[in-house]
Amino acid sequence: MDRTEEPVDALRRAGDTLADATVATLFERGEVGTFNTLMRHVSTAGSPLPDGLPDVAREYLAATAAPPPWVDWDVMERARLFFIDNNVHISTALSFASMPACYLVPHVARLLSATHGLNYPSKRMAETGQFTVHLMRPDAFEAGSRFIPAAQKVRLLHAAIRHHLVRENRWDTARLGTPICQEDMIGGQMFFSMLVLDSLHRLGIHMSTEGAEAYYYAWRVVGAMLGVDQETVPRDLTSARAFLDSYMVRYMGPSEEGAVLTRQLIDLYEEVVPGTFFDPIVSALIRHLIGDTCGDWLQVPRTAWDTVVKAVPHLLGVLETIEDRSPLGAWALDRIGHLTTVFELSSLTRGRVMHYAIPEHLKKDFGVSSSVPRTRRWTPPPPSAAA
Template sequence: MIYTEASMDALRQSGDELADATVATLFERGEVGKFNTLMRYVSTAGSPLPDGLPDVATEYLRATSTPPDWVDWAEMEKARLFFIDNNVHISTALSFAAMPACYVVPPVAKLLSAAHGLKYPSKRMAETGQFTVYLMRPDAFEAGSRFLPAAQKVRLLHASIRHHLRRENRWDTATLGTPICQEDLIGGQMFFSMLVLDSLHRLGIHMSEEGARAYYYAWRVVGAMLGVDQDAVPQSLEEARQFLDRYMIRHMGPTAEGAHLTRQLIDLYEEVVPGTFFDPIVSALIRHLIGDTCADWLDVPRTPWDTVVKAVPRLLGVLESIEDRSPLGAWALDRLGNLTTVLELSSLTRGRVMHYAIPEHLKKDYGIDNSVSLKRRWAPPAATVPR
């Protein structure tokens, strides 16, 4: 698919018809609080829906309870194995590349501020990490999984933010387009897939072409479950590169919200890193992965570690070589990676399960304004230059 300014503008005006209609009806009938209360008991797929759930919610949950019928389960298993093999690196890329990339897109930075507030950065990171872990479990799409209900709730969360911003006239739709529009939904899918793969490549991680394509495929499935228009979403990594390049060129730039969110992300992870000596590595990693221009827009401080971090790909390359050559080494590094990911997620969630709920209002202090085989090692598609 060829993306043009006109096609991207059209995506900017579109939301999610099914989820938007569901949320609008819940608010019209005054049933949001009741829905949120009852949905706290729906955390695993296949569980009976609670008595008293609003009819419109029941219809939505039944309509979205299964993955798309086009899913290739063999490809999803490849994606899961890719995640197991690279989980700690993927977590690093999500935290220090994908999230800051969101902050450098002004409409997205404003929306993230609206969704979670400027005072609670750990909530966004915890929800993102938990969602990814749920996705990559062997039973992600089976009865008893936590991923399917999480996806259903996140989709409604997006619709509720659109509802509030429109109803309260706190979003300049004429200038910014629809809140959490199709363009931004696809952009987010690109951040969590294509940009993550770019970051792993930048870190020197050994990836097969087969594994990289499977990981991207898994996020295509996620996008479908979150209401992304499947006629518009990139079908391949090559198309993903074209979309991501054009999307970033159309929107990226500095904002107060973006810089504030980034500062809080840095502070959050400096608390996670033991002691203070290694604190600057957080800023250095962000700068290394997103580049100096974006880092400057986000007010990421320069530190002496900026030079040190450039040696990380060499170190990881040594570890990757050990993993490639030794089954025991591969097992040990996979276990260490899993432990690291679990500990990181535990520190963000403080041992709690994150619940996704429809906010009944947006707080004023949110600051919204209208201003597998390595024979074929994977390399990112070349950058494109929009015409």
């Protein structure tokens, strides 16, 4: 994709026309509270919409009730199998690489700090985990699934944050562009796809090229359903590498908000890990996956485990070899991975279904000042010239 100044500026000015118009109308008519109350009862695709739901919300839900028409379902099935095969590793990458990467972009970290929900980081991590698990179920796009309603609500959540920040003049639009703009949404799509694949490679996970490409493709489908203009999104892993490198070099850096969010993330997972002996492995994993420079920017503590964690790829390599050579070993390891993911998610959610509501207010103190065959193993595209 051409990353000249003019296209980048256009991406920074663009939001999500459909979701933004829907949210603006809900606020204008004073119907946000009604929408949130009634939509708590809509958690599965195809379920009847409740009486009293605002008309503009009905129209939005009808317009966003199906995946984009260009979806290749064979590729989506390969992505699902890739997720099943690597679910615990993907969860690790999402938690300890993708989320910290969001915090490395100062204006994104400040924006994330705007929502009340991030006073409770387990809520956001639980939402992210449930969202991914819902996506990779075989019935994700069928009646009865939870993925499509979750995507519809997340899209409105983003639009509500844009609405508040612009209406209340709490965002430097002239300097930063539209809040949660198209460029930042594409960046987020890269964090949850390309960066996850990078992290799996760094952990020594065996991946086929077909599996990696399918996983990236699945997040293109997700991006489309979240209002990201896929005409401007990299179509393949090589161009995704160029976009991600350019985006991170352009924006990443230290910030107080990024450090606070990272500390919350570390504290959260230290609570999930039983006992205290293994607590330092959380910080060590983050440093291993994002690197020391980024770790220092986010004030990730250095620990004695920083050296120990470097042995993780070797251990995982042994386990992956067992999985490659033994169908029984593959079944056992996949089962262990599934149970580990379920345990982690249940610890974060405390058994609850997470709901995505349109925030009626933002924090008052917020401000922005300035199974696929394992042949042909995948390796990340080399760094782009921008890096």
